[in-house]
Amino acid sequence: MADNKKKLLLAAKKARKKAYAPYSNFHVGAAVLGGNGKVYGGCNVENASFGLTCCAERNAVFAMVADGQRRIREVLVIGESDGFLPPCGACRQVLAEFAAPATPVHMGNRKGALRSTTVGELLPFIFRLEKGKA
Numbered sequence: 001m002a003d004n005k006k007k008l009l010l011a012a013k014k015a016r017k018k019a020y021a022p023y024s025n026f027h028v029g030a031a032v033l034g035g036n037g038k039v040y041g042g043c044n045v046e047n048a049s050f051g052l053t054c055c056a057e058r059n060a061v062f063a064m065v066a067d068g069q070r071r072i073r074e075v076l077v078i079g080e081s082d083g084f085l086p087p088c089g090a091c092r093q094v095l096a097e098f099a100a101p102a103t104p105v106h107m108g109n110r111k112g113a114l115r116s117t118t119v120g121e122l123l124p125f126i127f128r129l130e131k132g133k134a
C-alpha cells in the first residue's frame with residue numbers, strides 16, 4: 001500500500017475510535033491529506049437534535065482548514081459497513097470546495113479493505129458561487 005494511503009488509513013481508524021454516535025451507533029473515521037503533507041483526522045459527531053450531526057469527512061476537512069490548509073490531496077473514509085463507505089452528498093460538496101476533480105478518495109469497509117475513486121467521480125457537477133452575480 002502506498003505510504004500516504006497507509007497514513008490516512010491509520011489516522012481514519014484512530015479517529016473512528018473517537019466517534020460520538022450514540023444514536024446511530026455507526027462509527028465513522030475520515031482523514032484528509034493536506035497540501036502541506038499533514039494528515040487530518042475526523043470522526044462523526046452526532047446530536048440529540050439529529051440534523052445537527054456532522055459527518056467524519058467534514059470534521060476532517062474543517063480541522064485541516066482550521067490549521068491554515070486549503071488544499072486536499074487525498075481522502076480516506078472508513079465505516080462499519082460490510083460495503084465500502086461512500087461520502088454522503090453534503091460531504092462530497094465540502095470535499096470539492098478544497099479538492100481537484102482528480103483527487104483520490106479511498107472508501108473503506110469494516111475490515112479495512114479499500115476501494116478508490118475520485119472527487120470528480122463522486123460529484124461531477126460541483127456547485128460554485130459566482131461572486132458578484134447575485
Ligand code: THU
Nearest residue numbers: 024026028044055056086087088
Ligand atoms: N456518516 C458519516 O460520518 N459519513 C458519511 O459519509 C455517511 C454518514 C455518519 C453520520 C451519522 O453520524 C452516521 O454516520 C449515520 O448516518
